[in-house]
Amino acid sequence: MTQPRSSKILCLQGANMEYLGIRQPEIYGTTTLDELHAMLLEEAKRLSVDLDIRVSNLEGEAIGWIYECDRAGYAGLLMNPAGFSYAGYALRDCLRGIRMPAVEVHLSNIERRAMKSVTAEACVGIVTGFGLRSYFHGLRALLERING
Numbered sequence: 001m002t003q004p005r006s007s008k009i010l011c012l013q014g015a016n017m018e019y020l021g022i023r024q025p026e027i028y029g030t031t032t033l034d035e036l037h038a039m040l041l042e043e044a045k046r047l048s049v050d051l052d053i054r055v056s057n058l059e060g061e062a063i064g065w066i067y068e069c070d071r072a073g074y075a076g077l078l079m080n081p082a083g084f085s086y087a088g089y090a091l092r093d094c095l096r097g098i099r100m101p102a103v104e105v106h107l108s109n110i111e112r113r114a115m116k117s118v119t120a121e122a123c124v125g126i127v128t129g130f131g132l133r134s135y136f137h138g139l140r141a142l143l144e145r146i147n148g
Contacts, residue, residue, distance in 0.1 A: 007048065009076050009142065010069040010100075011040060011135075012062055013055040015083030028107050031132055040135055047143065059084055063094045070098040076142045077102040078135070085110065085117040095122035101145050105138040107131050 013033065016023065021032035037053050044051035052069070056062045062084065066077060077100055084091050085106070095102050102123040109129030110117060120126045124145055127138040 008050045008074045011053040012079040014081040015057045081119045092119045103138045103142040105134040
């Protein structure tokens with residue numbers, strides 16, 4: 001008998017996100033990562049979702065967390081791979097093997113900046129270019145996917 005998935009969502013912030021609000025504010029804005037996380041936790045509470053937020057600059061650590069949460073029955077993954085986007089082939093392979101759906105988000109429109117995400121093809125969807133709102137759109141889309 002298969003165990004039901006939980007209402008837990010892993011929110012994973014990739015390489016360089018710890019400097020949100022400091023690094024290139026003309027592209028990413030001035031909101032800090034802590035401020036973004038507070039807003040996301042408030043929205044998750046409103047949506048009755050348990051959001052587990054983790055930040056890593058190490059691709060292997062991020063992969064370990066994804067597998068850990070997939071094994072634990074998390075319902076989904078909301079991820080900004082950030083610096084892993086263009087070189088994260090190991091992360092992409094991890095995403096191909098997990099059971100929980102993944103939605104990738106980016107603050108800026110990465111296509112407009114001539115960047116290609118190698119991880120996006122392993123996700124059920126991608127939200128890009130809406131600033132902080134990308135996370136909220138991505139979370140709602142992920143929940144729609146999970147809840148059918």
